[in-house]
Amino acid sequence: xxxxxxxxxxxxxxxxxxxxxxxxxxxxxxxxxxxxxxxxxxxxxxxxxxxxxxxxxxxxxxxxxxxxxxxxxxxxxxxxxxxxxxxxxxxxxxxxxxxxxxxxxxxxxxxxxxxxxxxxxxxxxxxxxxxxxxxxxxxxxxxxxxxxxxxxxxxxxxxxxxxxxxxxxxxxxxxxxxxxxxxxxxxxxxxxxxxxxxxxxxxxxxxxxxxxxxxxxxxxxxxxxxxxxxxxxxxxxxxxxxxxxxxxxxxxxxxxxxxxxxxxxxxxxxxxxxxxxxxxxxxxxxxxxxxxxxxxxxxxxxxxxxxxxxxxxxxxxxxxxxxxxxxxxxxxxxxxxxxxxxxxxxxxxxxxxxxxxxxxxxxxxxxxxxxxxxxxxxxxxxxxx
Amino acid sequence: xxxxxxxxxxxxxxxxxxxxxxxxxxxxxxxxxxxxxxxxxxxxxxxxxxxxxxxxxxxxxxxxxxxxxxxxxxxxxxxxxxxxxxxxxxxxxxxxxxxxxxxxxxxxxxxxxxxxxxxxxxxxxxxxxxxxxxxxxxxxxxxxxxxxxxxxxxxxxxxxxxxxxxxxxxxxxxxxxxxxxxxxxxxxxxxxxxxxxxxxxxxxxxxxxxxxxxxxxxxxxxxxxxxxxxxxxxxxxxxxxxxxxxxxxxxxxxxxxxxxxxxxxxxxxxxxxxxxxxxxxxxxxxxxxxxxxxxxxxxxxxxxxxxxxxxxxxxxxxxxxxxxxxxxxxxxxxxxxxxxxxxxxxxxxxxxxxxxxxxxxxxxxxxxxxxxxxxxxxxxxxxxx
DNA sequence: GGACGTCGAAGAACCGTTTCTCCATGAGCA
DNA sequence: TGCTCATGGAGAAACGGTTCTTCGACGTCC
Numbered sequence: 001x002x003x004x005x006x007x008x009x010x011x012x013x014x015x016x017x018x019x020x021x022x023x024x025x026x027x028x029x030x031x032x033x034x035x036x037x038x039x040x041x042x043x044x045x046x047x048x049x050x051x052x053x054x055x056x057x058x059x060x061x062x063x064x065x066x067x068x069x070x071x072x073x074x075x076x077x078x079x080x081x082x083x084x085x086x087x088x089x090x091x092x093x094x095x096x097x098x099x100x101x102x103x104x105x106x107x108x109x110x111x112x113x114x115x116x117x118x119x120x121x122x123x124x125x126x127x128x129x130x131x132x133x134x135x136x137x138x139x140x141x142x143x144x145x146x147x148x149x150x151x152x153x154x155x156x157x158x159x160x161x162x163x164x165x166x167x168x169x170x171x172x173x174x175x176x177x178x179x180x181x182x183x184x185x186x187x188x189x190x191x192x193x194x195x196x197x198x199x200x201x202x203x204x205x206x207x208x209x210x211x212x213x214x215x216x217x218x219x220x221x222x223x224x225x226x227x228x229x230x231x232x233x234x235x236x237x238x239x240x241x242x243x244x245x246x247x248x249x250x251x252x253x254x255x256x257x258x259x260x261x262x263x264x265x266x267x268x269x270x271x272x273x274x275x276x277x278x279x280x281x282x283x284x285x286x287x288x289x290x291x292x293x294x295x296x297x298x299x300x301x302x303x304x305x306x307x308x309x310x311x312x313x314x315x316x317x318x319x320x321x322x323x324x325x326x327x328x329x330x331x332x333x334x335x336x337x338x339x340x341x342x343x344x345x346x347x348x349x350x351x352x353x354x355x356x357x358x359x360x361x362x363x364x365x366x367x368x369x370x371x372x373x374x375x376x377x378x379x380x381x382x383x384x385x
Numbered sequence: 386x387x388x389x390x391x392x393x394x395x396x397x398x399x400x401x402x403x404x405x406x407x408x409x410x411x412x413x414x415x416x417x418x419x420x421x422x423x424x425x426x427x428x429x430x431x432x433x434x435x436x437x438x439x440x441x442x443x444x445x446x447x448x449x450x451x452x453x454x455x456x457x458x459x460x461x462x463x464x465x466x467x468x469x470x471x472x473x474x475x476x477x478x479x480x481x482x483x484x485x486x487x488x489x490x491x492x493x494x495x496x497x498x499x500x501x502x503x504x505x506x507x508x509x510x511x512x513x514x515x516x517x518x519x520x521x522x523x524x525x526x527x528x529x530x531x532x533x534x535x536x537x538x539x540x541x542x543x544x545x546x547x548x549x550x551x552x553x554x555x556x557x558x559x560x561x562x563x564x565x566x567x568x569x570x571x572x573x574x575x576x577x578x579x580x581x582x583x584x585x586x587x588x589x590x591x592x593x594x595x596x597x598x599x600x601x602x603x604x605x606x607x608x609x610x611x612x613x614x615x616x617x618x619x620x621x622x623x624x625x626x627x628x629x630x631x632x633x634x635x636x637x638x639x640x641x642x643x644x645x646x647x648x649x650x651x652x653x654x655x656x657x658x659x660x661x662x663x664x665x666x667x668x669x670x671x672x673x674x675x676x677x678x679x680x681x682x683x684x685x686x687x688x689x690x691x692x693x694x695x696x697x698x699x700x701x702x703x704x705x706x707x708x709x710x711x712x713x714x715x716x717x718x719x720x721x722x723x724x725x726x727x728x729x730x731x732x733x734x735x736x737x738x739x740x741x742x743x744x745x746x747x748x749x750x751x752x753x754x755x756x757x758x759x760x761x762x763x764x765x766x767x768x769x770x
Numbered sequence: 771g772g773a774c775g776t777c778g779a780a781g782a783a784c785c786g787t788t789t790c791t792c793c794a795t796g797a798g799c800a
Numbered sequence: 801t802g803c804t805c806a807t808g809g810a811g812a813a814a815c816g817g818t819t820c821t822t823c824g825a826c827g828t829c830c
Contacts, residue, residue, distance in 0.1 A: 020542065022786060033810045038788060045789095046808065065542060068520040069463065070786035072454040073815050079518045080505070102487050109506050118505050118515055120465070121494050130503055133464045135453040157405065157450060268683060295680050298653060408817060418780045423818060430819095431777060455816035458785045 021062040030058040041066070072135050081112055081321060082131075082139035084122045084150070098264045099292035100310045101142065104164065107314030108140060115322050124150065138162070138321045143208040144170055162321040164313055165209045166354055174320045176355045178308050180210060183359040184217035184260070187288050187306060190361060191258040195369050196286050198227060200249050200256030202266050204236035211236070214262055230256045236263050246273040250285075258286035258367075267296050267303045267366075287366040302364035312357055320355070406447040415443040426451070457520050466497055466706060467516075467524035469507045469535070483649040484677035485695045486527065489549065492699030493525060500707050509535065523547070523706045528593040529555055547706040549698055550594045551739055559705045561740045563693050565595060568744040569602035569645070572673050572691060575746065576643040580754050581671050583612060585634050585641030587651050589621035596621070599647055615641045621648050631658040635670075643671035643752075652681050652688045652751075672751040681749065689752035692745045701740060 027034040032055060039045030040055035072078040083105060109119045120134060131150075138160040144151050146168035154161050155171045163175040191199050201218045204211040215231070222229045230252065234245035246269035249259060259270055267289035271281060279285045281301055288304045289296070296303040412419040417440060424430030425440035457463040468490060494504045505519060516535075523545040529536050531553035539546050540556045548560045576584050586603045589596040600616070607614045615637065619630035631654035634644060644655055652674035656666060664670045666686055673689045674681070681688040 023788095024786080034787080035789080035811075036809060039809090042788085046806090048808075051808080063541070065517045067458070067786050068518050069454055069457040070815090071518070071788075072520070073452070073458050073817085074786080074788045076454075076815080078454065079515070113508050113515060116514060116518070118507060118519055120503050120505050122503060123498050129501060130464070130498060132450045133453050133456070133501070134503055135457075157448070298684070300685055407815095419817080420781080420819080421779060424779090427818085430779085433778075436778080452816050455785090456818075458787085458816085459818045461785080 021064045023064070023066065026055065026059045026062055026064050029062060030055050077325075078135040078137055079117050080134065080136050081117050081119050081318070082122045082134070082136045083108060083119045083142075084124055084139065085142040100264065100308060103292050104142065104310035104314040107311035108318045111315040111318040112322070115319075117318075117322060138173075138325045140164065140317050140321055141172070143210060144168070144172075145207045146170070160321060160324040162317050162324065164317050166213075167352075168207065168209060168212075172352050173324045174353050174355070176313055176316045176320065176357060177209065178313070178359050179356045180213040180359075181217040183306055183308075183361075184214050185221060186359075186361060187260050188218070188221050190304075190363070191260070191286050191288065191367060192225075194258070194282075194286055194367055196256075196258030198230060198254065198256045198258070200259040201229070201231035202242075202245060202249055202259060202261040202263070202270065202289075203231055203233045204262060205233045206236060211262065218260075228254065230254055239265055242266060243269045243272065246270045247276070250274060250277050250279065257284070259288075261287075261289035264289070264291040264293060267291060267305070268299065271299060271303065282366050282369060286369075288361075296364065301366050304364045304367035305362050307360045307362060309357065309360060316355060316357065406449045408449070408451065411440065411444045411447055411449050414447060415440045462710075463520040463522055464502050465519065465521050466502050466504050466703070467507045467519070467521045468493060468504045468527075469509055469524065470527040485649065485693060488677050489527065489695035489699040492696035493703045494699075496700040496703040497707070500704075502703075502707060523558075523710045525549065525702050525706055526557070528595060529553070529557075530592045531555070545706060545709040547702050547709065549702050551598070552737075553592065553594060553597075557737050558709045559738050559740070561698055561701045561705065561742060562594065563698070563744050564741045565598040565744075566602040568691055568693075568746075569599050570606060571744075571746060572645050573603070573606050575689075575748070576645070576671050576673065576752060577610075579643070579667070579671055579752055581641075581643030583615060583639065583641045583643070585644040586614070586616035587627075587630060587634055587644060587646040587648070587655065587674075588616055588618045589647060590618045591621060596647065603645075613639065615639055624650055627651060628654045628657065631655045632661070635659060635662050635664065642669070644673075646672075646674035649674070649676040649678060652676060652690070653684065656684060656688070667751050667754060671754075673746075686751050687749035689749045690747050692747060694742065694745060697742055701742065705740070 023034050023037050027037045030037065032040075032051070036045070036047065036051065037055050037059070040047055040052045041059060068078075085101060105119075105121075112119050117137070119140075120136070122130060122134075122139075136159055139154055139162075141148070141151055141161055141163045143165040144163050144167050148167070148170045151161055151163070151167065151170040151172060155173075160173045161171075163172045164177070166175050166177045188199055201215065203215045203218075215233075218231065219229055221227075230249070232245040232249040234241040236242070242263065242265050246261070246266065249256070250270070250273045261267060261270055267287065270285075270287055270289065274281055274285050274287075281287050281303075288306065290306040290308065292307055292310055293305075296305050408419050408422050412422045415422065417425075417436070421430070421432065421436065422440050422444070425432055425437045426444060453463075470486060490504075490506075497504050502522070504525075505521070507515060507519075507524075521544055524539055524547075526533070526536055526546055526548045528550040529548050529552050533552070533555045536546055536548070536552065536555040536557060540558075545558045546556075548557045549562070551560050551562045573584055586600065588600045588603075600618075603616065604614055606612075615634070617630040617634040619626040621627070627648065627650050631646070631651065634641070635655070635658045646652060646655055652672065655670075655672055655674070659666050659670050659672075666672050666688075673691065675691040675693065677692055677695055678690075681690050
């Protein structure tokens with residue numbers, strides 16, 4: 001009691017009026033020590049239920065909210081996870097530009113909150129300005145390019161990093177990605193079966209894994225089946241460039257009779273380009289593009305899309321990251337009382353663990369030649385087209 | 386020197402191996418006190434440039450990164466801003482569900498980062514679980530409903546709150562909103578001029594300001610021009626309900642010949658419903674909906690949309706919030722050295738300052754009767770429909 | 771020659787928790 | 801009676817910075 005009053009007395013001398021109640025105030029009001037308050041509120045220590053509930057009640061009455069900063073400083077944990085996209089240039093925030101990012105970020109946010117963490121959206125630029133002002137328990141990086149300096153720096157400073165997209169040449173704790181190779185091959189097969197003779201690709205110029213792996217899979221397939229590759233690459237972050245590239249692709253002398261577009265807007269771009277050249281879809285041109293947008297269910301004609309299932313990815317990435325964050329403490333079991341785990345690194349042997357997740361091809365009219373009546377299928381109601 | 390070695394010695398006794406360098410390590414390595422290090426790195430104090438640069442160089446060499454948690458604890462500033470949507474139910478994260486939120490959040494993120502702050506995405510539920518674990522300098526709330534308990538609690542605990550959407554009955558530091566009344570009136574006039582005789586409204590059931598003000602403006606207009614209101618309301622967070630409501634609206638005996646839909650998906654929903662009833666757009670039905678999506682530029686026919694200019698809103702909201710956060714310190718000039726400003730509140734007189742921002746009506750085919758040749762307009766090229 | 775101002779820097783309090791350590795007290799037991 | 805042990809709780813040391821205060825040394829000025 002005396003001690004509590006004393007501790008509080010020191011503060012009372014200062015001209016504090018409207019300050020929030022601190023743990024000391026609660027302790028004084030409840031007539032216990034701050035240790036007891038902390039234990040009672042956090043469910044630790046050996047306290048009879050009576051004391052516990054009394055302290056809780058006093059804290060409630062005083063509107064006590066523990067200082068997140070102090071807790072973070074002491075425990076070394078902030079409950080904050082960084083989320084960043086590094087690929088598409090420095091300046092413009094491409095978040096939500098493609099439905100993929102939006103969906104993925106949303107799922108990641110939900111998953112994090114479900115486990116008591118919050119997401120902080122951060123820029124790709126590795127300028128310390130913002131990054132080092134925030135205590136992060138870990139970071140999710142979407143599509144890191146080769147040799148990403150940001151990832152390297154984070155890793156060096158001991159922050160766990162999990163990437164969406166297999167990392168090219170930078171060290172991450174773990175990564176999650178779609179099986180892009182299988183996806184592209186599946187699409188090429190799908191188009192071949194629909195009658196395509198020459199399949200073109202609309203791809204990007206950046207070095208992220210998605211672009212690279214997809215393009216490589218396409219080229220390998222061309223090589224295998226003996227088709228000359230027909231593709232156009234453009235900077236994916238520039239929407240105007242996409243339309244131009246689509247146009248170029250269809251203007252080529254060796255015009256493809258089927259096209260797969262790697263990026264979300266490619267579907268509408270290709271559709272518009274096809275119209276300009278008087279090509280009917282799917283009769284003259286089969287179309288598939290990678291997109292999470294359900295816009296393509298309502299275009300004329302509806303366009304077959306490849307979904308990367310961003311929600312599953314976002315959820316998985318976050319869960320892996322939090323596992324890593326929390327797992328370290330459990331893992332260093334030798335010294336139970338350690339406040340700070342040793343630097344966060346994979347064991348040092350071999351590549352970081354990766355998870356491949358399946359994609360989903362949503363087949364619509366744009367990739368099926370008309371008259372599917374030749375196949376065995378149920379008759380349609382007359383009302384539909 | 387001795388002191389520095391001494392301070393460091395205390396730490397060296399513990400078995401710290403891979404720990405990050407702290408300010409004490411830098412001080413020891415540079416042969417100065419930690420005060421000097423702090424001052425040198427933060428550009429404060431009276432130090433000759435030579436010392437300053439030497440300290441900086443040592444810090445760089447040691448890879449020193451100041452602890453954000455410690456800084457936050459001492460200065461009372463975290464550089465973190467919360468961002469939350471409270472309206473549409475507890476569970477599902479509606480972020481990015483509508484293009485409006487996505488755009489707004491993106492602009493807000495950019496604006497915050499530009500001023501050295503980062504955004505934390507937080508759930509609407511006022512459960513303390515996550516909220517009180519994070520040190521926030523302020524919060525942006527999108528569309529707070531009437532009597533939002535979250536906003537009230539934040540306000541009580543002294544965190545500045547700026548809302549996107551005029552707050553109904555909860556105390557905020559400031560707010561930003563579109564002039565919804567003017568927007569709705571503009572649309573109704575636009576439709577009337579296009580020949581509409583009975584204009585219907587597709588609206589929501591929630592109590593956020595957007596829904597409320599828009600609906601009230603519609604009802605007031607009906608009252609004024611002597612039209613019987615024709616509207617359907619549905620829970621905006623449920624996409625399936627939107628399609629049903631659109632259908633209901635067009636199935637009514639007093640079917641409107643023009644409809645304005647308050648929510649993003651209403652355009653496609655209404656278009657689909659119109660098809661089901663054999664209504665041609667715009668011949669039999671004029672259509673406008675509020676949306677930020679450019680999908681409506683490519684529907685058949687293209688649909689007139691009202692844009693709320695979410696980027697401008699997001700930028701403004703964040704700037705107002707940061708002004709409030711930083712302004713307090715500057716304002717309490719009487720005691721320059723104060724660490725903690727007094728509780729953040731508006732002066733206590735009158736409502737919080739609000740800013741109204743204009744909207745933009747993007748007129749497309751869906752809201753213009755055919756044969757505008759009767760009006761004075763340039764002849765069209767023959768290629769177009 | 772002493773008072774004084776300035777420069778450069780060190781000392782130490784403090785921010786508000788968590789948690790390790792330690793101390794009473796009283797019961798159980800030989 | 802003396803010892804051990806469990807219980808309930810207090811004390812105080814961190815955590816890692818920022819910043820207020822102090823202090824010596826050195827010119828300078830009257």
